[in-house]
Amino acid sequence: MTNTLLGGLSGEEFLAEYWQKKPLLIRQAVPGFTGVLTKDELFTLARDEDVESRYVCHDATHWEVIHGPQKAADLRRKKQPWTVLIQGLNLFCPDGDALLHRFDFIPQARLDDLMVSYAIDGGGVGPHFDNYDVFLLQGIGKRRWQIGNQEDRTLIEDAPLKILQDFRPVHDWVLEPGDMLYLPPHWAHNGIAIGECTTYSIGFRSPTVQELGQQFLIHLQDTIQLDGIYADPDLKYQAHSAEISDQMIDRVADMLTRITWNREDVRGFLGTYLTEPKAHVFFDSPDEPLEHEEFVAACIADGFRLDARSLLLFSADQFFMNAEPVPVHPEDKAILERLADHRELDSVAGLSEEGLALLYDWYCCGFAYASRTLMD
Structure with missing residues (x-):
């Protein structure tokens, strides 16, 4: 799967040759890809107050940004180019979460989120640069990408977006459905919609x-x-009491x-810091949770899956779930490592009673599901 996604490269080859070094254009990285949701579903999310979205429109000299929730009328405008961007799509769309985790050849500790942008003809957010790595996967339609590795990163003053004042591209490509472009940090880029189009952006964490x-x-x-x-005790009289x-x-x-x-302090810090859910993320406990025995039976039959909002990482013998260190029984370590890597278990067979109790606690907190309850 990674070979197709990276144009025939293995994950190891991509990391050695391209990661944070130079761009990579991959034709048909995901053959037949047209997105993970319809335009109507995308617009519904953009109007949701719980979803982080931005509406960007512009003419030759003026840019406007409207933060969500969006108005239905704005999503029908035709007079000037516009785009709407939805952040954290992986939190609201199971297929989006699955797409994000196709990029697990990069450690999950670096993985951030999936963003989707829909644009009408000419729409975009202007020439800019990011401080993080990004994969740009084309959904429906076509988008023209101009990119450059310029030293001058001066921005237009008073613009509502970080738009480069003097953009000088060195490559110019048109991406069609399924094509993908990887850009290292600080590579300037400008994406312009050719007709109606969507682009899915896989972004990575790069804290300062x-x-x-x-x-x-x-x-x-x-x-x-x-x-x-x-x-x-050796205090001396002072001429100035202040x-x-x-x-x-x-x-x-x-x-x-x-x-x-020491290093263990840093390990504990990174475990909690990197698994801290974003500020707008909340978890809902099941309205009618299964009893422990019912939950275990469901997991044995149908498996166990983390909620898309949950972050589970480990380092050495320590595990961290949603910013909390988690005590793990030594005999459960290998199974929970598999859960962290793949975010689901086909079966919970082999877990200790302590391990099953831990999964049940996560289920009751809304952090995860028995697959049967997820389907229900």
């Missing part, structure tokens, strides 16, 4: 060092334990050197 640093310090705040209190003395600064600086961390 600043964000990682801030979030790690927050993590330490919740885990660190420093003993003692500030004391100054002055923070050098002695106080030195004493506190010395105390703060006791704040330390």
Whole structure:
């Protein structure tokens, strides 16, 4: 499957030759692909207040962005080019979630979400660059992609989008249904719809060092334990009572050197940080949950599946589900690793009682399903 998706390359070959190095155009990456939902389904999602969407329209000099939920009237405009973009499509569309996870040859810790854009003729979001890797898979219709690896990333001032002031493309391609373009971070690109079209964007997480640093310090705040209190038995009289003395600064600086961390602290931080659901994601418990025995019987017969919104990762012997560390019985480790990799189990046979209890707890929280309850 990966060979077709990557134009005959294996995942290893793609990572070695292209990932974060240079673009790759793949004709018929997904033969026969026209999308994972209809235009009407896409528009219905765009009007949903729980779905993150943007409506972008423009003329030769002016750009306008409207954040969702969208109005039905805007989705029928014909006078000027426009596009509507839906973020996190994988959270609302099972086929979208399946499409996103076709890209698991990249670690899931780096995988972000699936976005879809629908545009009428001439629609797009202007020439721009992203700070992350992206695969652009063409659905219905055609889209013209111009790309360039320029150093000048100056943006148009006061524009509602991050549009490059001086875009200089070096490649110009038209993508048809099933074609796909991979772009590394910072490659400038401009997609222009040729007639009505949809494009599916598979994006990846690329947190800034600043964000990682801030979030790690927050993590330490919740885990660190420093003993003692500030004391100054050698305090000297000060001429200025409002002055923070050098002695106080030195004493506190010395105390703060006791704040330390190691690789296990970083492992725990990454496990919770990378599995933190996005702010707008909420989980619903089953209205009438199965009893534990019924749940186990359903899982044995039909398997177990994670909800599309759930994030399950592991490192060494530690597992993390939706920003929480999860204690795992050693004999369950291999099965739960398989669940994390594939996001479903054909059967729960072989799990310990502790493992089955863990799956049942996830089911009751709305994090996962017995496949039978999912079908119901």
